[in-house]
Amino acid sequence: MxxxxxxxxxxxxKAAVFYAPGQVSLENINIP
Incomplete structure (x- = not known):
């Protein structure tokens, strides 16, 4: 698990870095 x-x-x-490098806080990512 x-x-x-x-x-x-x-x-x-990886997806966040690919789509929005430097513009996304990794702690605030929430992908359903």
Whole structure:
């Protein structure tokens, strides 16, 4: 469970960096 969560979070961060580098706070990301 923890591993799966970590994987999702990692993908989310990568997506955020890809779409909006320097303009997104990683702590405020919430992708449904």
């Amino acid at each position: 923890k591993n799966k969560n970590l994987n999702l979070k990692n993908k989310t961060m």
